[in-house]
Amino acid sequence: MTQPRTDQPLSDWARNDWTREEIAALFDLPFTELVFRAAEVHRANHPANEVQLSTLLSIKTGGCQEDCGYCAQSVKADSGIKATKLLAVQEVLQRAAQARDNGSTRFCMGAAWRNPKDRDMPAIIEMVKGVRAMGMETCMTLGMLTPEQAGMLSAAGLDYYNHNIDTSPERYDQVITTRTMEDRLDTLSNVRMAGINVCSGGIVGMGETRADRVGFIHTLATLPSHPQSVPVNALVPVKGTVLGDMLADTPLARIDDVEFVRTVAAARITMPGAMVRLSAGRESMSEMTQAMCFLAGANSIFTGDKLLTAPNAGDDNDAAMFARLGLKAMAVQQTEAEVAAERMPKGCAKLEAFG
Numbered sequence: 001m002t003q004p005r006t007d008q009p010l011s012d013w014a015r016n017d018w019t020r021e022e023i024a025a026l027f028d029l030p031f032t033e034l035v036f037r038a039a040e041v042h043r044a045n046h047p048a049n050e051v052q053l054s055t056l057l058s059i060k061t062g063g064c065q066e067d068c069g070y071c072a073q074s075v076k077a078d079s080g081i082k083a084t085k086l087l088a089v090q091e092v093l094q095r096a097a098q099a100r101d102n103g104s105t106r107f108c109m110g111a112a113w114r115n116p117k118d119r120d121m122p123a124i125i126e127m128v129k130g131v132r133a134m135g136m137e138t139c140m141t142l143g144m145l146t147p148e149q150a151g152m153l154s155a156a157g158l159d160y161y162n163h164n165i166d167t168s169p170e171r172y173d174q175v176i177t178t179r180t181m182e183d184r185l186d187t188l189s190n191v192r193m194a195g196i197n198v199c200s201g202g203i204v205g206m207g208e209t210r211a212d213r214v215g216f217i218h219t220l221a222t223l224p225s226h227p228q229s230v231p232v233n234a235l236v237p238v239k240g241t242v243l244g245d246m247l248a249d250t251p252l253a254r255i256d257d258v259e260f261v262r263t264v265a266a267a268r269i270t271m272p273g274a275m276v277r278l279s280a281g282r283e284s285m286s287e288m289t290q291a292m293c294f295l296a297g298a299n300s301i302f303t304g305d306k307l308l309t310a311p312n313a314g315d316d317n318d319a320a321m322f323a324r325l326g327l328k329a330m331a332v333q334q335t336e337a338e339v340a341a342e343r344m345p346k347g348c349a350k351l352e353a354f355g
Helices: 020-028 031-045 089-101 118-133 147-156 181-193 210-221 242-249 257-270 287-295 315-325 336-343 346-353
Strands: 050-060 106-111 137-141 160-162 197-199 202-204 229-234 275-278 300-302
Touching: 020 031, 020 210, 020 257, 031 257, 031 287, 050 089, 089 106, 089 118, 106 118, 106 160, 118 137, 118 147, 147 181, 160 229, 181 197, 197 229, 202 210, 202 257, 210 257, 229 257, 257 275, 257 287, 287 315
Parallel strands: 050 106, 050 300, 106 137, 137 160, 160 197, 202 229, 229 275, 275 300
Antiparallel strands: none
């Protein structure tokens, strides 16, 4: 298998013709060799030791008509999660401001829908505009989108749309039956055609094989253009969900830490320009496992105490880990108002404050 050189520009690294055999060969490399190659690719295309902090907020929880086997928000799950209405725009913006104050540069908003209804789009648009005005990157995950809905989100300035493919094409119908992999890919195409950055990844540790993990990476790495953001989740088994109950009985089916790091490394090598995101499952990972993921090319995490309905590591734990590992959080971008205030002479700023 031909390996790219570290002096090649990104355009030469970002291949869309990866074969499954090539990706399987990456997974089969000695662990230290694979991590070393992934680190080379990462450092050639991204700042070393810099990690983006992102926050994910559930803006509409529970009641989803899909039957995703991992999801506690499905109406098919017996998880005890009750359906809620869409949060008010002002509440979402307040939570975004708190996330920004805590160092997040991306604010992601998720709704437990099969697809958004047209009546919900005006509020969604206001959320996007409001968060963008704070100088943060915006991301939405609302289920499947029509071309028209994608166009509305694009016009509002949405930066990223998340729609995970979850697993390999071969295993897909063992995880979800209410929509197909093709439905997922159609939404990604609508998002891409609207000019919105694609955020798409999946979940490992659902009892899949390594061949499934190869197929998952292959599907993303051979899209017409690579996703700009690739979340890699470790399943958080929830009692009352199909996969949560299954893995409670067969814990050996869960992914081990070394294989998880291998998946992160393979994503980094095959999609060099993407932000590779450590997403759900970090709360059960050791600090050293996370450190290996950062070495292998992960450069974004979701911070805070919760990811939608799943537990997360928490801001204080993440800050302590960053300090021990010598990692730097990506800087929060200033808003136009903040830049103007800095440029204003101090005397004028005082007069402005008194109106």
